[in-house]
Amino acid sequence: MTCLFCQIAKKEIKSEVVAEDERMIAFKDINPVAPVHILIVPKKHIPSAAALERSDLPLVAEMIWFAKELAEKLGIAQSGYKLIFNSGKDAGQMVDHLHLHLIGGKRLERWPV
Numbered sequence: 782m783t784c785l786f787c788q789i790a791k792k793e794i795k796s797e798v799v800a801e802d803e804r805m806i807a808f809k810d811i812n813p814v815a816p817v818h819i820l821i822v823p824k825k826h827i828p829s830a831a832a833l834e835r836s837d838l839p840l841v842a843e844m845i846w847f848a849k850e851l852a853e854k855l856g857i858a859q860s861g862y863k864l865i866f867n868s869g870k871d872a873g874q875m876v877d878h879l880h881l882h883l884i885g886g887k888r889l890e891r892w893p894v
């Protein structure tokens with residue numbers, strides 16, 4: 782099974798990486814909805830939030846921490862941002878590999894987005 786975000790994590794497909802460590806990669810969304818739109822992606826293949834197991838909890842916490850630190854680095858910590866997990870069909874999840882959207886850099890009026 783080929784997974785787009787696994788391929789990006791392995792550098793088999795190019796992306797604009799903004800941060801990375803041994804468990805996580807963060808790169809610019811190819812179709813940004815705001816001046817800052819980053820995807821935070823665990824290198825472990827987990828299909829969605831719905832597929833999470835309790836043992837994945839530390840990884841999810843790390844994803845949120847990654848987002849918090851990136852928001853500071855990118856200068857949007859004070860102005861604010863959204864963190865979004867899309868899970869499944871009704872949420873419009875397009876890529877079946879767990880990812881957290883970090884979106885900011887402008888006033889995001891609408892909810893839900």
Ligand code: AMP
Binds near residue numbers: 808867874877
């Ligand atoms: P979701 O709807 O939550 O599954 O979001 C998937 C996101 O991945 C969308 O916002 C897409 O724009 C983004 N995306 C798809 N392909 C790529 C790619 N090759 N590089 C970066 N972002 C991508």
